[in-house]
Amino acid sequence: MKKTKTALFSVPLSKYMDRQVADRRSPVVNLLLFSLFLFSFSLSAQKTSIKDIDRRVEELLAKMTLEEKIGQLHQIPGDISTGTDVAKDDMLGQIKAGKVGSILSHTNFENKITMQRAAVGSRLGIPLVFGFDVIHGYKTIFPIPLAQAASWDMAAIEQAERIAAEEASADGQNWTFSPMVDVARDPRWGRVMEGAGEDPYLGSRVAEARIRGFQGDDLGKNNTLATCVKHYAGYGFAEGGRDYNTVDMSEQRLREIVLPPFEAAARAGSATFMNAFNTLNGVPASMNKHLVTDILRGEWGFKGLVVSDWNSFGETIVHGAAEDDTDASAKCLTAGSDMDMAGGTFQRGLKKALDSGRVTQAQIDEAVRRVLRLKFSLGLFDDPFRYLDPKRRTATLEKPEYRQVARELAAKSMVLLKNEADLLPLRSGGPFRKVTVVGPYANSKEGKDYMSFWTLGIGDVDHYDSSKVVTPAMALKPSLEAMGFEVTVTEICLDAACNEKDLSVAMKATADADLVIVCVGERGIDCGESRSVSDINLKYNQELITKIASRGNKPTVMAVFNSRPMTFSWAMENIPAILVCWQPGYEAGNALADVITGKVNPSGKLPVTFPVSVGQVPIYYNALNTGRPQQKQGQLWTSGYLDAPATPAYPFGYGLSYTTFAYSDVKLNKTKLKSGEVLEVSVTVTNTGKMAGEEVVQLYLRDLSADIARPLKELKGFEKIKLNTYENKTVTFRLTEKDLSYWNNDLKFKADPGKFKVFVGGNSRDVKEAEFELVK
Ligand code: BGC
Numbered sequence: 001m002k003k004t005k006t007a008l009f010s011v012p013l014s015k016y017m018d019r020q021v022a023d024r025r026s027p028v029v030n031l032l033l034f035s036l037f038l039f040s041f042s043l044s045a046q047k048t049s050i051k052d053i054d055r056r057v058e059e060l061l062a063k064m065t066l067e068e069k070i071g072q073l074h075q076i077p078g079d080i081s082t083g084t085d086v087a088k089d090d091m092l093g094q095i096k097a098g099k100v101g102s103i104l105s106h107t108n109f110e111n112k113i114t115m116q117r118a119a120v121g122s123r124l125g126i127p128l129v130f131g132f133d134v135i136h137g138y139k140t141i142f143p144i145p146l147a148q149a150a151s152w153d154m155a156a157i158e159q160a161e162r163i164a165a166e167e168a169s170a171d172g173q174n175w176t177f178s179p180m181v182d183v184a185r186d187p188r189w190g191r192v193m194e195g196a197g198e199d200p201y202l203g204s205r206v207a208e209a210r211i212r213g214f215q216g217d218d219l220g221k222n223n224t225l226a227t228c229v230k231h232y233a234g235y236g237f238a239e240g241g242r243d244y245n246t247v248d249m250s251e252q253r254l255r256e257i258v259l260p261p262f263e264a265a266a267r268a269g270s271a272t273f274m275n276a277f278n279t280l281n282g283v284p285a286s287m288n289k290h291l292v293t294d295i296l297r298g299e300w301g302f303k304g305l306v307v308s309d310w311n312s313f314g315e316t317i318v319h320g321a322a323e324d325d326t327d328a329s330a331k332c333l334t335a336g337s338d339m340d341m342a343g344g345t346f347q348r349g350l351k352k353a354l355d356s357g358r359v360t361q362a363q364i365d366e367a368v369r370r371v372l373r374l375k376f377s378l379g380l381f382d383d384p385f386r387y388l389d390p391k392r393r394t395a396t397l398e399k400p401e402y403r404q405v406a407r408e409l410a411a412k413s414m415v416l417l418k419n420e421a422d423l424l425p426l427r428s429g430g431p432f433r434k435v436t437v438v439g440p441y442a443n444s445k446e447g448k449d450y451m452s453f454w455t456l457g458i459g460d461v462d463h464y465d466s467s468k469v470v471t472p473a474m475a476l477k478p479s480l481e482a483m484g485f486e487v488t489v490t491e492i493c494l495d496a497a498c499n500e501k502d503l504s505v506a507m508k509a510t511a512d513a514d515l516v517i518v519c520v521g522e523r524g525i526d527c528g529e530s531r532s533v534s535d536i537n538l539k540y541n542q543e544l545i546t547k548i549a550s551r552g553n554k555p556t557v558m559a560v561f562n563s564r565p566m567t568f569s570w571a572m573e574n575i576p577a578i579l580v581c582w583q584p585g586y587e588a589g590n591a592l593a594d595v596i597t598g599k600v601n602p603s604g605k606l607p608v609t610f611p612v613s614v615g616q617v618p619i620y621y622n623a624l625n626t627g628r629p630q631q632k633q634g635q636l637w638t639s640g641y642l643d644a645p646a647t648p649a650y651p652f653g654y655g656l657s658y659t660t661f662a663y664s665d666v667k668l669n670k671t672k673l674k675s676g677e678v679l680e681v682s683v684t685v686t687n688t689g690k691m692a693g694e695e696v697v698q699l700y701l702r703d704l705s706a707d708i709a710r711p712l713k714e715l716k717g718f719e720k721i722k723l724n725t726y727e728n729k730t731v732t733f734r735l736t737e738k739d740l741s742y743w744n745n746d747l748k749f750k751a752d753p754g755k756f757k758v759f760v761g762g763n764s765r766d767v768k769e770a771e772f773e774l775v776k
Contacts, residue, residue: 049220053376057369063124069364070350071099072126072371075307075341078106091115098122101371102175104131104341107463112172113388120384127384129375131307134176134214134225135194135454136160136585138167140402141464144452144563145180145206147413147582149196149607150655152696152720154209156409161213163402165225170396172388174378175226177274179210181261182231185618187611188241190531193452193563193583195236197607198620198652200257201715204264211268219271220379222386229265231276231309233291234258238278241617243532247278252708254280255743257622259295266300271374273306275337277315284319286312287328292336305370306336311343325349330358338367403587408600410584410591415604416656420576423555425598425658426515428483435480436513438490438506438549439520440542441561443473446523450588452563453528468586472519472559475589479597488513492545506545516549516556517596520568524583527563536614537567546571559592565610572649580604598658603694603720605655605763609648616644621652621764622711653698653715653763659689659725666760666770673774675737682732683760683768687723695762696720699733705754707744713764733760740774 061069076091094100095118103115112130119128136142142160151157168176180194183203196206207229216224234254238245249258266273273296276285285291286308296302313332314325322328329349332340340346353359379386416424426432441449448455448466455464473489480487490509492502510516520542526533537543547570550556557577560566561584571578579602584591594600611619630640640646662685669680685697697720700713717733735758740751753776761767 053373056376056381057372060124060126060372061365061368064368066351066354066364068098068124068126069368070346071097072101072368073339073346073350073364074100074344075102075104075131075339076100076344077342078103078108078111092118095119095128096122098124098126099347100128101126101339102129102131104177105133106130107132107171109172109388109390109393113385116384116388126372127375127380129174129226129371129378129380130172130387131175131177131228132168132173133454134164134168134173134178135180136164136452137406138164138171138173139397139463140164140167140399140406141451141455141468141585142406143410143413143585144193144583145195146193146197146563146607147584148409149202149206150415150580150582150604151409151412152202152605152607152718153409153412154205156412157206157209158213159405160409161210162216163405165214165216166223167397167402169223169225169387170389170393172393173225174380174387175228175272175374176214177228177230178214179207179227179265180230181207181265182234182236182276183257183261184236184608185620186236186238186241187536187565187608188532188534188614188617189236189238190243190453190527190533190564191236191529192565192608193527194454196261198609199607199622199715200260202607202718203261207261207265208268211265211270215269215271219377222379226271226374226378227265228272228274228307229262229270230274231278231285232262232273232296232306233276233285234280235276235278235285238532241532243530244277247280249281251747252743252745255747255749262296263300266296266302271304271377273302273304274341275306275308275312277309277312279319279321282321284312284316284321286337287316287321287331287335289335297336303370305338305374307339308332308337308341308343310341311345313337313340313345314343326352326356326358329353333359333363333367338370406585407587407590407594410581410587411594411600411602413582413584413604414591414595414602415580415606415654416595416602416658417578417580417610417650417654418572418576419656419658422658423577424557424579424596426480426483426485426596427598428485432514432555433484433486434512434514435476435485435487435517436490436510436515436549437473437476437487437517437519438492438509439518439545440492440540441472441519441521441559442517443471443489443491448524450524450561450583451585452524452583453531455524470587470589472517472589472592475593476517476596479593483597502541503544503548506548510549510551510554513554516554517559518546518549518556519559519561520546521559521561521581522563522566524563534614536564536611543568543570546575550575557596561588565606565608567611567613567649569612569649580606598691601658601691601693602655603657603696605653605696605698606650607652609652610650612647612649613644615641616648619648622714624709625712651763651765653696654765655696655763657689657691657693657695659687659691659693661693661695661723661762662686662688663761663768666758666768668758668770668772671772673735673737673772675776677736679735679758679772680732681735681758681760681770682730684728684730685721685723686728687725690725692722692724694720694722697731698761698763698767700759700761700764700767701735701739702757702759703740703742703752703754704756706742706752710742713759715764731760737774
């Protein structure tokens, strides 16, 4: 299979580039794109391949009956409870009859071969495409996506997805329902764990890294997966953080905050997109023509396939926006959506919609073309079994070196929130000898606690193996003992019923310890789809256990295993060291031990604000100032609460290291910037501590005189640098007029002349600043 990715899906070049988008780019960028465009013409192999695919698609389409066409738009779940029952609902019969285009969530390898054989044996032999939610690893389980984003390490994220794609493709999967790029500002929303946090800029960079990792440089290779960017769009803004809930927002906010990662993903060449479950300003996303046709396909020139979310075509009826299957089919297809996941709405309604003139044959053909193009570009027509080679499968799944990558990424993702008196890292020969590791997550037998809802009940029951998780105790005991510590591990059950017993166990276990490592947090299954909560505080007796463990000011390290921002205000005040571990995946314990022993110097930074209390939600760094910003809690006639501060517990971008970094003043190459010029923002960062370390240098911008109120700060760049002790490095960010532009209320993307501030620092709060002016 020749290269197909660039031309088919990575869009952009001038043919597909929307005028408006082209106009808002700087001349330099446009010149670069034009050169790329010319370069693409020189890749004749690629050109031939697209032409070849288009020709083959048309030939095939001409032979297809209406029933077969509708079949290609129909995606059905494998039996996700056992993963073995291919005979269920005569699945094989339907496949043989050409009534199924795709299978999702199926893990049984032999069954996939059986199903593919059935598809190849159908009248036209159109192969199936197998889709799967590869969310944080396929067999080797990496940290959850939110944790990965906390690494701010795009190369590491790309590498993790590369491994996930190697494994999934070797196990017969062709298409991942990932990345989820929904910006989320509400920790109550369970799916916050699946995204990259609250910021559209960071979210865009992470989306690109994930797509590069999964799709590689050529979708036609059999070790890559087609990506599916989801959930388009607005899903992260469900009212009250309640999953599937209503989303209502201005078009301005949509374009500024929600859409940038989607646009970045489309331009990075994602093969497919997925609709969201929610309504956006009243219109269910699956039948939202403005989103799918006008913006995605029109403005961004996306040529790929759009699949519904699970029965989201059918749910347009439940939303009250469609009358029946026929109406829903007509509305979703004409909005620009193509494939029906799991609901069967098209199966029941699309023919009727055609017969009644609600959709045209041409519209159906266009959707089918997109499905066929995906299959051709994956090479499935050339060899339907190219992802189903048992030898490759055995050689690829869970290679030992993948575990090492998972361990490194988990350690990079951890965020050190507090480290009074340099309690960490633990050093041999220090004041402590006896260490107790305690808490419900010290050694949980439910290994899924260190993973996520995605590793529960998806695919074969044995697809994910909890016993492969290295728990904190399993790793901390040997590594600390090797350093001369005496280590005891005390497990505590996580259940309201265990409360009384737990407290006395914790009391005894920690009584004569010199130092306590208390492992608290939430279960992996307490976060994820349909797992919204109204309280983000530590559950059950965990705060009490922490209080007991640290009684008498005993040195205590609190390791939090969490999928969302959590609140622990007592610990913030009283516990000297707090480490956010997230759900780190299979290598949880090893990564934690690496950080606690100083083998790895923590460098993670929060991709999402941690509130003081749930009542502060939504609280995010890129907010507007309001006319009455609050300086101090309780200050009347200002925007805030009487009973909570206006500032969060830990701000976006925050995270400590075992070393310290000093930032020089911010230098600009000019204080007046004209259109077409480049503003250089430089800062020198010095490692002033006693250990080598990594720092994420962050650049923020504030527009002080735009036509509308602009956020207090907006992330516009970051660079992760490594510095030895006393080493320094000058980091230079380059900003152009495009970086100063925003969507105004007339929906124009433009920069207004006037004053701006730039800020540089190691988080969104502690920054150095400088001012400049845009002159036009
Ligand atoms: C989720 C999607 C997922 C799909 C298939 C839906 O319930 O919202 O994110 O890709 O199921 O598993």
